[in-house]
Amino acid sequence: DAKTTQPPSMDCAEGRAANLPCNHSTISGNEYVYWYRQIHSQGPQYIIHGLKNNETNEMASLIITEDRKSSTLILPHATLRDTAVYYCISRISGYSTLTFGKGTMLLVSP
Amino acid sequence: NAGVTQTPKFQVLKTGQSMTLQCAQDMNHEYMSWYRQDPGMGLRLIHYSVGAGITDQGEVPNGYNVSRSTTEDFPLRLLSAAPSQTSVYFCASTGLAGGPDTQYFGPGTRLTVL
Numbered sequence: 001d002a003k004t005t006q007p008p009s010m011d012c013a014e015g016r017a018a019n020l021p022c023n024h025s026t027i028s029g030n031e032y033v034y035w036y037r038q039i040h041s042q043g044p045q046y047i048i049h050g051l052k053n054n055e056t057n058e059m060a061s062l063i064i065t066e067d068r069k070s071s072t073l074i075l076p077h078a079t080l081r082d083t084a085v086y087y088c089i090s091r092i093s094g095y096s097t098l099t100f101g102k103g104t105m106l107l108v109s110p
Numbered sequence: 111n112a113g114v115t116q117t118p119k120f121q122v123l124k125t126g127q128s129m130t131l132q133c134a135q136d137m138n139h140e141y142m143s144w145y146r147q148d149p150g151m152g153l154r155l156i157h158y159s160v161g162a163g164i165t166d167q168g169e170v171p172n173g174y175n176v177s178r179s180t181t182e183d184f185p186l187r188l189l190s191a192a193p194s195q196t197s198v199y200f201c202a203s204t205g206l207a208g209g210p211d212t213q214y215f216g217p218g219t220r221l222t223v224l
Contacts, residue, residue, distance in 0.1 A: 036213075043114075043200050043215030044153065087152065097143060097168060098202075098213060100152030 004088045009105040012082075018075040020104050022088030025069040030092050033064060035073045037084040038103070044087065047073065078108045111136050114216035116201050122222045123191040131186040131219050133201030141204045142184040143168070143213075144176065146197040153200060159184055191223045 005023040012018040024033060034049040048055055048062045050071075055062045061074040075082055087103040117132045135142065143158035145168075155168030159178040173195060175187040184203075188195060201216040 041198075041218070043202070043218055044213075045215070046212045049212075097155050097158055098153070100145075100154070102150075102152050 004090055004101060006086075006088050006101065006104045008102065009107070012075075012078045012106060012108050014080060014108055014110050015077055018078040018082065018106055018108070020073040020075075020086050020088075020106065021070065022073070023070045024088070024090045027068055027090045031090045032092070033062065033068075033071050034089045034091065034098070035060070035062065036087045036089065036098075036100075037082075038087070039081075039084040044100075047086075078106075080108050080110065082106065083108045113137065114201055114203050114214050116199075116216035116219050118219060119217070120220045122224065123188075124224050125192060127191050129188050129191065131188070131199055131201075131221070133184045133186065133216060134182050135184075135201075135203040135214070136182065137203060137205060137214070138181060139203035139205035139214075140181070142178070143202050144174070144184070144186045145200045145202065146170065146195075147200065147218075148197050156186065156199075188221075193223045195221065196223045197221060 032049050032051050035047040036044040038044045048057055048060050050062045050064055064071045085103040085105050087100050089098055114135045140161045144156040145153035147153045154170050156174050157176040159165045162178050162181050165176050178184055199219045202213045204213045
C-alpha cells in the first residue's frame with residue numbers, strides 16, 4: 001500500500017465546508033483512495049473511496065487530482081458530530097488489509 | 111442486521127492470564143480482521159481471515175492466536191496477557207456483496223492488563 005500524508009489537525013466552523021487534504025504521491029495505478037473516520041472511542045466508519053474519478057455520496061465528496069498524487073475529502077456542511085479523526089488510506093481493492101496512519105483530527109466548532 | 115458485535119466491551123486482566131475476545135458478524139462476510147489501537151495511534155492489524163478455516167498474520171501478531179471455524183465468528187485469544195497488550199481492540203469484516211470491500215468495524219473491546 002502506498003504511504004499517505006495528512007495534516008495532524010484541522011479546524012472548521014459549523015456549517016462551513018471542511019476540506020481535508022491527503023498526499024499519496026507514490027500511489028500505483030491499481031490502488032484506490034479510501035477515507036474512514038473514527039469518532040472518539042468508536043470503531044472506524046467508512047466514508048467514501050475512489051480510483052481516479054471524483055466521487056460523491058450522502059456523507060462526502062472525494063476529489064482526486066488528475067495525476068492521482070493527492071486528494072481532498074469534502075464535508076460540505078460540517079456539523080459538530082463530524083468532529084473525528086479522518087484517515088486517508090490507499091490500497092488495492094479486494095481483501096487486502098487497511099493500513100492506518102495517524103490521520104487528521106478535525107475539530108468542528110460552533 | 112446487528113453488523114459486527116464484540117464482547118466484552120471492557121476487560122481487566124492480570125499479567126499472565128489468558129482470555130478470548132469475541133467477534134461476530136451477521137452479514138455473511140468472508141473477510142474478518144482484528145486491529146489494536148494504542149492511545150494516540152492509528153490501528154494496527156493483528157490477524158485476519160479470508161474465509162472459514164483460513165487465517166494469516168498481520169503487522170503485530172505476537173501474543174495472539176485466532177481461528178475461524180465459521181463464517182460468522184472470529185475470536186482473538188490472548189495466550190498470556192502482558193501490560194503491553196493494554197489497548198483497544200477492534201474487529202472488522204468485509205464482503206464483496208456490500209460493495210467494493212467496505213470494512214465494517216465493531217464497537218471495540220477496551221482491555222487493561224495490570
